[in-house]
Amino acid sequence: MRQRLYDTLNYFQKIYSKIYSNNLRVLAYHTINDSSEFEKQIKYLKENFNIIDLDILEGHLFKNKKLPSKPLLITFDDGDISVYNNGLSLFTKYNIPSILFVITSLINTTKPFWWDQIRHHIDGEKGESKSWEVKHWSNKQRITYIEKLILESPKAPLNAEQLSSSQLNDLNKSGMEIGNHSSTHPMFDQCETEEIKDELQTSISCLKDLGFHYNVFAYPNGNYDNSSEQELVNSGIKMAFLFDHKINKRKVDPLRISRIRVDSNTNLKEFKVKVSGFHSYIYHNFRKNS
Ligand SMILES: [Zn+2]
Numbered sequence: 704m705r706q707r708l709y710d711t712l713n714y715f716q717k718i719y720s721k722i723y724s725n726n727l728r729v730l731a732y733h734t735i736n737d738s739s740e741f742e743k744q745i746k747y748l749k750e751n752f753n754i755i756d757l758d759i760l761e762g763h764l765f766k767n768k769k770l771p772s773k774p775l776l777i778t779f780d781d782g783d784i785s786v787y788n789n790g791l792s793l794f795t796k797y798n799i800p801s802i803l804f805v806i807t808s809l810i811n812t813t814k815p816f817w818w819d820q821i822r823h824h825i826d827g828e829k830g831e832s833k834s835w836e837v838k839h840w841s842n843k844q845r846i847t848y849i850e851k852l853i854l855e856s857p858k859a860p861l862n863a864e865q866l867s868s869s870q871l872n873d874l875n876k877s878g879m880e881i882g883n884h885s886s887t888h889p890m891f892d893q894c895e896t897e898e899i900k901d902e903l904q905t906s907i908s909c910l911k912d913l914g915f916h917y918n919v920f921a922y923p924n925g926n927y928d929n930s931s932e933q934e935l936v937n938s939g940i941k942m943a944f945l946f947d948h949k950i951n952k953r954k955v956d957p958l959r960i961s962r963i964r965v966d967s968n969t970n971l972k973e974f975k976v977k978v979s980g981f982h983s984y985i986y987h988n989f990r991k992n993s
Contacts, residue, residue: 706972723980727760727951728752729776729944729962730978731921735789737968744967744974745797748775752978756800757880757919764942764957775978777801778944778962780884780921781816782809784863787870789967794877803874804884804921804944805866807909815863817849817888823861824852838924842894868913881915883907883940888923891931899931903938922946925962932958950980 735741748754752775760776762768779786782805794801808814815823818834825833837845853860866874871881885891886905889898910917918941922931925946935943935958942957949961965977 723950724773727774727955730965731962732779732965733781734783734785735967736785738789741967742793743971754799757802779803782866787866791877800878802880802882804882806884806888807906808886809865811867812865813862815861820861824856824858838890842889842898882919883910883917884921885923890924890926891922892926892928899934
């Protein structure tokens with residue numbers, strides 16, 4: 704059923720892709736769990752788009768340089784270890800540029816992502832839905848809740864292998880730029896101003912020390928508001944990426960760059976529809992009407 708739906712959507716995505724072919728598409732991945740599907744996706748992208756790097760995007764945003772036709776930028780959020788384990792050889796083999804946005808307090812540690820900690824201590828669907836629910840709580844509430852959950856749980860706290868600075872350097876050598884995804888991944892629209900200042904100061908200083916792009920930022924979960932945007936500007940952030948499942952308008956706002964969510968294990972039929980932006984067109988229009 705799902706596949707038949709994507710057959711139909713693929714017919715329309717070709718028309719949609721043509722109309723919006725020169726609008727910048729930015730893809731947002733998280734993990735590379737299926738390297739063979741991911742390789743098919745990369746081949747498709749290389750054949751059908753001009754994959755740009757951060758330099759080209761900067762030139763366009765700040766020096767008015769023209770983007771190539773069919774421009775597409777690949778990004779990854781969070782710094783999951785699978786990106787290194789399953790991606791490194793492919794980035795080198797296909798010589799594709801990308802940006803990885805890392806959570807700086809996790810580099811060189813065995814601290815898990817906080818949402819995985821919740822799923823570890825609360826089993827099944829309940830844990831899954833709780834990890835989403837807390838994104839709507841104030842940042843302080845979320846932190847207190849997780850601390851209490853770990854303290855009162857009969858299970859030992861979760862550990863997870865995180866990227867080391869030398870692995871980040873390896874990825875960087877393979878053509879991946881390393882950017883800022885905050886220090887601890889809070890929802891910026893749920894933070895006090897002081898918390899945002901602290902997140903930015905800490906992550907900027909860490910990435911500066913490592914020699915990476917501290918001023919290129921992806922909002923955790925894509926959550927932002929006017930006051931967090933102002934704090935980004937005050938901290939010297941030049942570019943910020945959202946998570947709004949849209950292709951970009953012809954004039955791109957450097958602090959509100961749209962991204963389309965994709966997954967490495969999506970089959971090619973579905974992937975083509977998502978990359979075209981047609982999927983998000985349906986998604987946003989359906990949401991407006993519901
Ligand atoms: Zn994230």
